[in-house]
Amino acid sequence: QVQLVESGGGLVQPGGSLRLSCVGSGTMFRVVVMGWYRQAPGKQRELVAHITSGGSANYADSVKGRFTVSRDNTKNTVYLQMNSLKPEDTAVYYCNAPLVTPLWPWGQGTQVTVSS
Numbered sequence: 001q002v003q004l005v006e007s008g009g010g011l012v013q014p015g016g017s018l019r020l021s022c023v024g025s026g027t028m029f030r031v032v033v034m035g036w037y038r039q040a041p042g043k044q045r046e047l048v049a050h051i052t053s054g055g056s057a058n059y060a061d062s063v064k065g066r067f068t069v070s071r072d073n074t075k076n077t078v079y080l081q082m083n084s085l086k087p088e089d090t091a092v093y094y095c096n097a098p099l100v101t102p103l104w105p106w107g108q109g110t111q112v113t114v115s116s
Contacts, residue, residue: 002026002104004095009110012085020080020110022095030073035098036080038091038112049080050098063089085114 008020020036035050049069051057057069068081078095092109 002028002097004104004107006093006095006107006110009093009112011113011115013116014086014114016085016114017081017083018085018112020082020093020112022078022080022107024076024078024095024104026076029076029097032097033099034069034071034078035096036067036069036078037094037096038089039094039109040088040091043091045094047098051078082112085112087114090114 003025005023006020008018010018012018031053033050033052035047037045037047039045048060048063049057049067051069051071053073059067066082066084069078071078082089090113092111094106094109096103096106
């Protein structure tokens with residue numbers, strides 16, 4: 001059973017940056033597409049970025065040009081660099097493998113709050 005642990009969130013002012021990390025257990029982590037999701041209060045969880053095992057990335061329009069997803073397969077870690085943060089980016093951020101059915105158990109997530 002894969003375990004996912006997210007970290008790196010916090011409180012940041014609009015225009016600021018944060019780097020999130022997701023560490024996963026097990027060898028499967030290295031070969032699957034990994035994604036970053038977020039869930040804002042009262043809204044459904046949404047996929048904002050994903051990356052193949054080879055490093056090809058895709059982004060939701062809402063974060064394109066501001067967020068960058070990367071991964072280090074030797075460390076079983078996926079990162080999300082978030083720049084030019086906006087208040088609407090406020091959410092709990094999670095990682096998971098979007099093409100795995102069923103999805104792996106969700107981690108605890110990491111809270112990102114963008115506010116002045």
